[in-house]
Amino acid sequence: MAIKDGDTVKVEYTGTLEDGSVFDSSAAHGEPLEFTVGSGKIIKGFDNAVMGMEVGDEKTVTFSPEEAYGERKISLVDTVSRDLIQSDMEIEVGKTFLVQTPHGQPLPAKIVDLTEDEVTFDLNHPLAGKALTFNIKVIEA
Known part of the structure; x- marks a missing residue:
C-alpha cells in the first residue's frame, strides 16, 4: 500500500551534498530512520518524498534549501x-x-x-x- 500522511515508516537513506559528499546516512546511525509521515519531525522535502512510496521502493530526490533546512539568514x-x-x-x-x-x-x-x-x-x-x-x-x- 502507498504511504500516506500519518503512516509510521522505516527508511534507509543516504544524504549527499552537491559535491557528492555524504553528510548523513541511516547506516551511520546503525538502524533505519523511523518517523510518522506529516508529523513535522523531519525536513519537509523528505516527508513529501516518501508519500506514495511502498515497502521496497527506492528513489533518489534532491531538495531545494526551502524543502530542507531553509536559506541562510x-x-x-x-x-x-x-x-x-x-x-x-x-x-x-x-x-x-x-x-x-x-x-x-x-x-x-x-x-x-x-x-x-x-x-x-x-x-x-x-x-x-x-x-x-x-x-x-x-x-x-
Whole structure:
C-alpha cells in the first residue's frame, strides 16, 4: 500500500551534498530512520518524498534549501562582546556551543569569527542554504 500522511515508516537513506559528499546516512546511525509521515519531525522535502512510496521502493530526490533546512539568514549571525562569554569556555573559530533562546530552547551556535574584543556566532543550521540529495529506500510501513 502507498504511504500516506500519518503512516509510521522505516527508511534507509543516504544524504549527499552537491559535491557528492555524504553528510548523513541511516547506516551511520546503525538502524533505519523511523518517523510518522506529516508529523513535522523531519525536513519537509523528505516527508513529501516518501508519500506514495511502498515497502521496497527506492528513489533518489534532491531538495531545494526551502524543502530542507531553509536559506541562510544573515539575521542569525550575531557578534557579541567577549565579556559576555564564560571565562572557562574554550573560544576558537569552528567550535560549536549550545546557547539558549529567550524561551529557554537550546540552539547550536558556531563561532565563525574572533577578534580581541568580540565573538561572532552563526545560529543557522549547518545545512541551511544547501540543496540536499537523498537516496531513500522504504523498509517498513
